[in-house]
Amino acid sequence: METVMSVNEPTSLAMPRSRVIGAYLEEARSECLRYMRAPGFMLPIMLFPAMFYLLFGVLMAKSNGADAARYLLASYGVFGVMSPGLFGFGVSLALERDGGLLTFKRALPMPPGAYLLGKMLMAMAAAGGVILLLLTMAVSLGHVTLGPLQAGALLLTGMLGVLPFCALGMFVGTLIKGQGAPGMLQLIYLPMSFMSGLWMPLPMLPKFLQQIAPIWPSYHLDMLAMAAVGLNKEALLPHVLVLVGFAVGFLLLAARRLRRNG
Amino acid sequence: MPHNHEPIARLGGAVKRYGQLTALDGADLQLQRGELLALLGPNGAGKTTAIGLLLGLIRADAGTVELFGQDPQRIEARRRIGVMLQNAELPPTLRVGELLRLTASYYPAPRTLAETAELAGVSDLLKRSYAKLSGGQQRRVQFALALCGRPELLFLDEPTVGMDIEARQKLWTAIRQLLAEGCSVLLTTHYLEEAEALADRVCVMTHGRMIHEGTVEELRARVALKRIRCLSTMSIDTVRGWPEVNEVRRENERLHITAAEAEVVVRRLLGADLQLRELEVQRAGLAEAFTELTRDADEASDTNQREAA
Numbered sequence: 001m002e003t004v005m006s007v008n009e010p011t012s013l014a015m016p017r018s019r020v021i022g023a024y025l026e027e028a029r030s031e032c033l034r035y036m037r038a039p040g041f042m043l044p045i046m047l048f049p050a051m052f053y054l055l056f057g058v059l060m061a062k063s064n065g066a067d068a069a070r071y072l073l074a075s076y077g078v079f080g081v082m083s084p085g086l087f088g089f090g091v092s093l094a095l096e097r098d099g100g101l102l103t104f105k106r107a108l109p110m111p112p113g114a115y116l117l118g119k120m121l122m123a124m125a126a127a128g129g130v131i132l133l134l135l136t137m138a139v140s141l142g143h144v145t146l147g148p149l150q151a152g153a154l155l156l157t158g159m160l161g162v163l164p165f166c167a168l169g170m171f172v173g174t175l176i177k178g179q180g181a182p183g184m185l186q187l188i189y190l191p192m193s194f195m196s197g198l199w200m201p202l203p204m205l206p207k208f209l210q211q212i213a214p215i216w217p218s219y220h221l222d223m224l225a226m227a228a229v230g231l232n233k234e235a236l237l238p239h240v241l242v243l244v245g246f247a248v249g250f251l252l253l254a255a256r257r258l259r260r261n262g
Numbered sequence: 263m264p265h266n267h268e269p270i271a272r273l274g275g276a277v278k279r280y281g282q283l284t285a286l287d288g289a290d291l292q293l294q295r296g297e298l299l300a301l302l303g304p305n306g307a308g309k310t311t312a313i314g315l316l317l318g319l320i321r322a323d324a325g326t327v328e329l330f331g332q333d334p335q336r337i338e339a340r341r342r343i344g345v346m347l348q349n350a351e352l353p354p355t356l357r358v359g360e361l362l363r364l365t366a367s368y369y370p371a372p373r374t375l376a377e378t379a380e381l382a383g384v385s386d387l388l389k390r391s392y393a394k395l396s397g398g399q400q401r402r403v404q405f406a407l408a409l410c411g412r413p414e415l416l417f418l419d420e421p422t423v424g425m426d427i428e429a430r431q432k433l434w435t436a437i438r439q440l441l442a443e444g445c446s447v448l449l450t451t452h453y454l455e456e457a458e459a460l461a462d463r464v465c466v467m468t469h470g471r472m473i474h475e476g477t478v479e480e481l482r483a484r485v486a487l488k489r490i491r492c493l494s495t496m497s498i499d500t501v502r503g504w505p506e507v508n509e510v511r512r513e514n515e516r517l518h519i520t521a522a523e524a525e526v527v528v529r530r531l532l533g534a535d536l537q538l539r540e541l542e543v544q545r546a547g548l549a550e551a552f553t554e555l556t557r558d559a560d561e562a563s564d565t566n567q568r569e570a571a
Contacts, residue, residue, distance in 0.1 A: 014370060015341060015369075015370040016370070019367070019370060022367050023367040023368050026363065026364045026367040027364065027367075029364075030353065030356060030360060030361075030364045033355070033356060033360065034353040034354075034355045034356050035355075037355035037356075038354070038355045096351075099349075099350070099351030100347060100349045100350040100351055101350055101351055101352060101353070103319060103347065103350065104345065104347050104350035104352075106317075106318070106319055107317040107318070107319055107340070107343075107345045107347065107417075108340065108345060108365065108368055109337050109340040109341040109343075109368045109369060109411070110368050111337070111368070112337065260321075
């Protein structure tokens, strides 16, 4: 039956592809399960930007017209999407590096990337949740008129747009262990949001900040979100490319650090 | 059928530095198929670093590290191992059964859930959340995770810390069962009795090197000594002359005697010094045996003494 069988090569070595895929699915499933059972971690991450939108995008900005309301929805949507990326990904990674879970998983034959993919899906789901929350508030309280296609486009933008921030959060999570990560991420999150014109429209910011805005990934995502709600007619490809480049760059940096230092 | 003496895990002159600190300083280790090797040593000896190299968690600065003849960072090599680390905070909200299912999914031909649970003694815990378990139960679950993939080699890093005596005995039974199935084990432990109960070979590390390797009996011979302490005016030369005494020294008034047969020495002491007070007899712990081994090693290689362990 067996033609080749040496002592050092057991027959069970090969991992069928179906089992590799199964491992990815199991990892994603576990990641989602564990956070759904502990809403204390993800819920504040999702509610913080939603509260911001409610205060500044809905209650404070009532009488500026339909375009203004959509404008606010798009930019606060971007603000909201950054949070699960940076914090959901970055903080959980920093905590799990600290607690030894990541070390354990690296010692196990977990398919490379399964861990990150699981977290990524989780962040995408949370980003989708944030956008839906904002859409609900926008339509019911903010008198925003939005076609279903526009709403769908914004949702898609948010769920994919979270990925560059996952990569950035991941990189910060590999730099800082444990409890220091949230503070560091706040230092990135809030100023970057402000300087990308997410809180106040860019034209209202100082000239210098307007000029450097294209450095920030949130600026490019904002351009896409604006297009989704029909406020930006310019070419979108450059913004997409910048975001992809940003995501890949930080992913590679983070992966390198993880491989070397754990 | 050819006999294969290739080690399944090997460190050859492995060196690992963390900045100024040399954690491993030319460590050699060979693990043969089917054996249980216990890696012993005081804290900071380099055990964790040695394990980390073999698991592919860190890279050696020099020397060779092999797992089944491959680089441990290759997933193919790690599909043949099971791992129980000293401190890994597993996702608290997942249930034991879910953790087992997830970990088993990484392996090509894992055990069934029921088989794993039975072997590790966690059948009654499968539906419980990991966070709700006691420390000892959590260790048992971690053990179950280590063996669920039907590994050929198990890494057990201080597996019984935090377990009560009964749980420890059960774990030992399970380890013996795995060994009988042909699984190899690399065990690190602080408990000499654990090494005595399980190990074929024992390897003692200190300062990043292996300083003693041999059977359990050989190590036991070094550690079976007793320490006798008492306040006595007797001269140490007299005591040193007794054939049962291995070593004697005096600190202030107090005599410190090391002997294999403490009873004989105590009888002689009491007979010789009627004013003798504060008599204490203690079995020399593993730590003391290490200290002795370490001291020997230091003297032999004439290295400078480091900070006291």
